[in-house]
Amino acid sequence: MIAPGIKRGTAELAVLSVLEDRPLHGYEMARRIEQQTQGALRFTLASLYPLLYRLEKRGWVRGAWETSGTGRSRRCYRLTPQGKKKLSPIRKEWDELFRALRRLTKVKHA
Amino acid sequence: MIAPGIKRGTAELAVLSVLEDRPLHGYEMARRIEQQTQGALRFTLASLYPLLYRLEKRGWVRGAWETSGTGRSRRCYRLTPQGKKKLSPIRKEWDELFRALRRLTKVKHA
């Protein structure tokens, strides 16, 4: 059951949203998502990395290894132009889903 | 990635919401959900029935066979008191998820 084309995928929206802000590596994405939502959205790192690989495969993000100041190597992901283009329709779909669920909930009182 | 405890499950919320209104059989639930959301939420019947069995197993709904006026037999589901009690925390969780996703989307412009 779905708004045509949508299923789960809140993780996807969350990741794309924080990447819109600026390029980030995985660990930092997880932290920001948790902070910016006051802990309402938490990430399991083990879900995050496979998601990033999927997004990269689709061409929505691109990762590049970088060696940070401290010498730690980490993979920094940035939104591609394609990824950027996808973001607003995805948001729109989610918004429609939210509205639809609210309508369902509220019809009772009509 | 989740609001602690939530994943997918929009289907569950939709079904419980229409059942709050009145007892319904499966086919009719699907129609109402589609109508009340102006087609934004569509149901695949093949997803609906297994969902109803899961909900019944949890004790949130109870189904009873009835023979309609036309002689067709169908299974009419009603919300149990337990199901009713679950509905408002589920709605609250979804609301929190929605708000969290919106916060993520909007932090950019802050």
Added chain:
DNA sequence: TCCTATATATAGGAATCCTATATATAGAAA
């Protein structure tokens, strides 16, 4: 009679996300 709408049901599989585990480095504390 045949088609469509109604009505329920299952098999098989795809997608998403989980827990558990493994690996490795940097910096602070002991």
Added chain:
DNA sequence: TTTCTATATATAGGATTCCTATATATAGGA
């Protein structure tokens, strides 16, 4: 120096939810 914690990425294995495809059966209209 050794150990603990935070940082950082990665995979295996499994649970859940939802899909498509299919099967069955009745009622009513063309």
